[in-house]
Amino acid sequence: MKKIHSAWVRLIVIAVLLVLGGWFLHGYNQVEKPQLVNTDGRVFEKARVLEVLQDNLQENGSRAGDQIVSLQIQSGDHAGEIVKANCPNGLLFGTVCRPGMDVVVISSTVGSLDLHTVYNADRSWPIYLYIAAFLVLLSIIGGKKGLKSAVALVFTFICFVWLFFPMIFRGIWPVVAAVVTSGVVLAATMYLLNGWSKKSMVAFVATLGGILTAGLAAILFGHAVNLSGYNVSNIENLMFVAQNTMIDVGQILFAGILFASLGAVMDIAMDVTSACAEIEKHNPDISRKALFWAGMNVGRDVMGTMSATLILAFFGGSLGVWTLDYVYDLPYLQLINSNSVGVEIMKGFSASFGVIFTAPIAAALSAFWRR
Incomplete structure (x- = not known):
């Protein structure tokens, strides 16, 4: 009976916290954004291709120029209307239209003239189903822990969109905002997976220590090699944002490193902490020194593969840059001193x-924070 009462109290507390947290995030996210791009008279709508009026397929099988297609608008104020649209032949915008295909169209009004351009194929449902399949499989195969992990992932996304971005938009330094957001995500994830326990608290503190170390390593490396958040490839667009908002774009790079290291650092912290907790559970008389070295041995087995995972992830994410550098056969001095290579080295090794x-x-906290 006491357990049932305790469970109900815990559920009520969680429900109250969720309601209060949702109310806070909703209010905190109410920020007035400056209009950086004039979008008056332009809307994105869903449409279906009825007919290809003019194709751009050449005799040799290649495509040149644009398609002219007939579309039926399926959303917005003009739903049901049949319009003629231009479909560009581009790698970033446009697509190859076929009758019956769902697309997204840009409808622009210039005076009394309505213009319609196919933006891209409508990928909404495949994306939703792909994410849903991942969450369902995670919940089914992972069982109760998998379901909690899925909830933690959704909560993490909510924190990124409704907490981190409003914070930096309100002028809070991105690194500070990243630490606060990481702390909230960490606390929720640890509670969902393990409840409030010594193991959770140790993993929480160890993870915070790890991501702060990653951020400090990035800042020190950037200072030593004269690299900053202003040396990234899209800095021109970011500077335009900085001129019109309170966002400190120079810290975006370092905030990104904190977020990129969060998952791997949380993983190794929980691995070491769980191992130490199991050892202490089955051998309560073990000395602090022995428990510390047991945790270190587990950590050593994990840190090598985890560091390689991080470096390979960053390498794979910038593979296009590396490919161009390889094809152009850049001189070593140019390559090693380029901003792009320096930034990628900073990302991969700082997280490591x-x-x-x-x-x-994690091993030290587990050993000296005994039950």
Whole structure:
């Protein structure tokens, strides 16, 4: 009976916290954004291709020029209307239209003239189904833990969109906003997976220590090699944003490194902490020193593969840059001193520093924070 009462109290507390948190995020996200691009008279709508009026297929099988297609608008104020639209032949915009195909169309009004351009294929439902399949499989195969992990992932996304971005838009330094957001995500994830326990608290503190180490390593490296958040490839667009908002775009790079290291650091922190908790559970008389070195041995096994995972992930994410550098056969001095290579090295190795330091932090806390 006492357990049932305790469970109901816990559920009520969680429900109240969720309602209060949702109310806060809704209000905090009410920020007035400046209009950086004039979108008056332009809307994106769903449409279906009825007929290809003029194709751009050439005799040799290639495509040149644009398609002219007949569309039926399926959303918005003009739903049901049949219009003629231009479909560009581009790699970033446009698509190859076929009758019956669902697309997204840009409808622009200039005076009394209505213009319609196919933006891209409508990928909405495949994206929704893809994400849903991942969450369902995670819940089915992972069982109760998998379901909690799925909830934690959804909560993480909510924190990114409704907490981190409003924070930096309101003028809070992106690195500080990243630390606060990471702390909220960490607390929720640890509670969902393990409840409030010594193991959760140790993993929480160790993870925070790891991501702060990653951020500090990035800042020190950037200072040493004269790299900053202003050396990224899309800085021109970011500077335009900075001129019209309170966002400190120079710190976006370092905030990104904190977020990129969060998952791997949390993983190794929980691995070491769980191992130490199991050892202490089955051998309560173990000394602090022995427990620390047991945790370190587990951490050493994990940190090598986790560091490689991070570096390979960053390498794969910038594979296009590396491919261009390889094809152009750039001189070594030019390559090693380029901003793009320096930034990628900063990302991969700074996050790995966080992983390396998380293992001893988790082992030390587990050993000296005894039950």
